Amino acid sequence: MALPSGKHDVFQAIADPTRREVLKLLTDHEMPVSAISGHFPITRTAVSKHLRILAEAGLVKERKVGRETRYRLETQPLQELKSWLNYYERYWENKLSALQRFVESDEE
Amino acid sequence: MALPSGKHDVFQAIADPTRREVLKLLTDHEMPVSAISGHFPITRTAVSKHLRILAEAGLVKERKVGRETRYRLETQPLQELKSWLNYYERYWENKLSALQRFVESDEE
DNA sequence: TTGACATGAAACCAAAAGGTGTCATATAAT
DNA sequence: ATTATATGACACCTTTTGGTTTCATGTCAA
Structure with a gap:
């Protein structure tokens, strides 16, 4: 159970301060990539990579809505x-x- | 409170599987470096580095006893x-x- | 249909992480 | 005294990380 699908596990995922900030941001709010990256001094692409790592660890789920991809927190x-x-x-x-x-x- | 003295915090410290193993090993047992490294397929030097990172995060404390340095778990x-x-x-x-x-x- | 957005993908980069081997030094043990 | 042990300190190497820029693609709006 909880077999880590990708190569990133939850321990590694939360090791980065930016990723922990992203998780906090997503509390209660499903958000598209650009809205998320607006809160950080780094590029959208960099945020996107963080999101992928969080997704591999199962900490966020994505949902495509039109041209945007919305992310939501997954605490399990x-x-x-x-x-x-x-x-x-x-x-x-x-x-x-x-x-x-x-x-x-x-x-x- | 809990201001991270070094550049490694607890989140980063526990991100590595080897370091988590080290912590588990030290449960209830104060151990010298060589005894610890005996449990891993990597060199003593590498284990020593892991120990320093754990120490920076405050997760282990060292105590010099004769020619050896003993480490103990610090869960705070x-x-x-x-x-x-x-x-x-x-x-x-x-x-x-x-x-x-x-x-x-x-x-x- | 023509732009303007939102994102993903790819190529690239510098720095950090995780290792290794060698050497120096302090402390036991003979 | 001499030798063996335990460890720290370096120098060095390879892979991963966290970032960037540029380009392609899909979707919404005029």
């Missing part, structure tokens, strides 16, 4: 990130994990 | 990832988000 692949994170969550410094470590404790 | 920076993820969590496919989207809906 973030589940993988969530579960990855979940593995380390028990080591965090908070009441619950502190309790856990106390109970399970066998360290120095 | 993952909090940033967690809160980033948290922003999108409300859009996931579950009862609550479905209800939200129904209420706020103004799409075709």
Whole structure:
């Protein structure tokens, strides 16, 4: 499940700050490429490439409407990130994990 | 808070599969460089570079013990990832988000 | 039908990423 | 003292990344 179709996975996709900005932009709003690229100091083509990488990771979906291609956010692949994170969550410094470590404790 | 000291942040640090493996290896175990690199098909030097990147992101801490340098996991920076993820969590496919989207809906 | 948009595709580029091998240095061990 | 170990520091190489510019194509508007 969640087999990454392309060569880009979700970890790589969100590594770039611009791509994270794009995702935030698409929150609640389906947007065409030019509207998206209007928010960045880089060329439309560069934004288009970022969008393709996000699409490969499944984080956005495209829909062609007339002469424009509209992109929308797809959060489902973030589940993988969530579960990855979940593995380390028990080591965090908070009441619950502190309790856990106390109970399970066998360290120095 | 969590100001990234070096040029590598946590998003970039976890983008690489090898580095994620290193983090998993260090779970519960402080390890010297050679012991870590023994788990990978790449050279010790390469592993060392990965460790430096992880250290820049604050995900590992080093401690010199005699002639070896031991690394241990530091999960605190993952909090940033967690809160980033948290922003999108409300859009996931579950009862609550479905209800939200129904209420706020103004799409075709 | 003639332009004006919106986008994708291709060729190209500089810099960063991920590796390698070699060498220097500090610390054990004999 | 001498040798072996553990690691960091360099120099170097190849591929990937993030960008650019230019050109082709499809679609909407006059």
